[in-house]
Amino acid sequence: MEIVVVGRHTDVTDRFRSHVQSKLDKITQLAPTAQRVDVEVTHEANPKLADVSERVELTVRAKGPVIRAEAAADDRNAALDIALDKLVERLRRTRDRRKDHRRNYVLAPVDVRSYDAVQAAEPEPEPQTPRLEKDGDAVEKQLGDSPVMIRQKLHHAEPMTVDDAVYQMEMVGHDFFLFIDKESARPSAVYKRKGWTYGVITLDSKVDGLEPVSDLT
Structure with missing residues (x-):
């Protein structure tokens, strides 16, 4: 197993x-x-952020789902320990889920909303901006003359159900998760709402070359 350690700033x-x-x-x-x-x-x-000045993010890449965890502390060794504890717990949940094909949680009713696809013309990237070509590639870019920095990251997407998308979101520790809905063949995003409820935003635009499961005979 390869371990790649990089530092930002x-x-x-x-x-x-x-x-x-x-x-x-x-x-x-x-x-x-x-x-x-x-x-x-x-x-x-x-x-002012001295108590959380050191952040460590761990991402496990395998043939299955990507598992991720992160933590911040005033010391990077402490941040590593906290992030590792979170990662180990998520890896255990993934291992247990493989052993039992039955869902180990109940998906609360989701709020599905469909939006018309917005075809927004995006400006061509500047020549000096690195291209995002493979899964995990990331780049930071300053927004004009402002101090705002925008970080872009490329992720590989596999068609999956809403149920699986919620599970993946929990595994990476995010409040949202982008995916391609296997049943509708549409780009979608699942997100956390209050309590144990989730929402799903679905674009009214199908992915080329992918047929919805519900349309198959």
Whole structure:
């Protein structure tokens, strides 16, 4: 299993890389098919955020779903421990789910909304902007002359059900998850609402070359 450690706005020492290697060895026990673990370390220079100045994001990439966890603390070793605890718990849930094909949670009624596809013309990327070509590629770009930074990231999408999308969202620890609805062949996004309810936004535009399951005979 390959472990890739990168730093954003910070340097990563060889000592910390070795520490990460020893800590992540246990992942192979819970995810034997894991091919790579991406470890992203970010430093926040704002003194007002000193308590969460070190952020560690862990992403396990395997043949199955991508599992992700992140945490922030005043020390990157502490942030690593917290993120690893979250990751281990999600890996265990994934392993248990494979053992039992029955759903281990009840999906609350979803609020499905359909929107007309908005064909917005996007400006051509500037020559100096790196292209996003493979799963996991990310790039940051400043919005004009403003201090706003926009981070773009490319993700590979497999058609799945709403039920599976909710599960994937929980596994990566996000409040939303983009996916292609297997039943309608439309780009969709599932998101968390209040309590144990979820919502789904579906674009009124089908993916080329993909037939809806409901339309198949």
